[in-house]
Amino acid sequence: MVIYLYESFAETYQGHGTDVALVAGLLGMAPDDPDLSEALKIASEIGIKISFVLKQEKSEHPNTVQLRLTKGPRILTVTGISIGGGNIQISEVDGFKRALSFGSSFK
Template sequence: MAKFHSIFDIIGPVMIGPSSSHTAGAVRIGLASRAIFGETPENVQITFFGSFAHTYKGHGTDLALIGGLLGLSTANPDIRYAYDLAKETGMKVKIVTSQEKMKHPNTAEVRMTKGSRTVSVTGISTGGGSIDLVEIDGFNVHVHNDNPVILIFHMDRPGVIASVTRVIGQHRLNISQMEVSRKTKGKLALMLIATDGEIPDATLEEIAAVKHIVQIIDLSEIRREPNGTKALMAKGAAQ
């Protein structure tokens, strides 16, 4: 099967250098973390593992990830000034490196705090600027940025999953991947749903109205190429 389909897979993307995996991928992990947290955190602790831990300084992986956390796209030249921008925005950043062996060499864990609220996200940069999220707030997940993905935090009750998939099915959307995980029986659980087409806002609202749904996070926009991330930046700036 062909790996590439469009000439723009070859001539493109437009991105900030120097490395699609160590820079563009890191920006995307930052953007995804920001989308999951829902706002700019007050404190961030970034832990780099593997190749990220060894070479993050030379590749500017720290700047890239902080840039993403501030809502900058993979094509925003201001990423070079991410530390200054973080300071201006009032986001305190701490960088930690870990020698712990991870499954993937390009792994970063982002721990975001505001007030008493803390959320952690672990992402891996799989090459060419693509990312996977492997952990969200203690839940093990497998989010790939190729498909539109929504995350649904819900109470672990019978029937919730069926109610959500019914809404999606009624809107003629096809689910391409689905994962459900929980930490404790009967407590908070996480449902991850990837779809072939993007889920319209109206459908998201309908899902939000389902009983026992706590929060919905739309990660669809993370997958878009830089030319399309302007909307994301505007959305980030508005928050």
């Protein structure tokens, strides 16, 4: 798995815990999971290899992340934006533009 971080995410991802939060979410952990802080370790222990790539170019939003997930020959690319207040928007899936919003404001 490769996680591309843009703009402010690229600058602050470790200090603000973005790396841990992204991996915890991919593992299906809830925000109040007591093991959330161990998400990177858990992923490693179960054989998930993760690379964080810091991108210099501008993106559609300062808090943009692109996930490149692979399993065998299959590749899934998802681009998302943290829009604040615990909410995210999926803006692209495998090159197709989308506008899917999730989070506490969208229940």
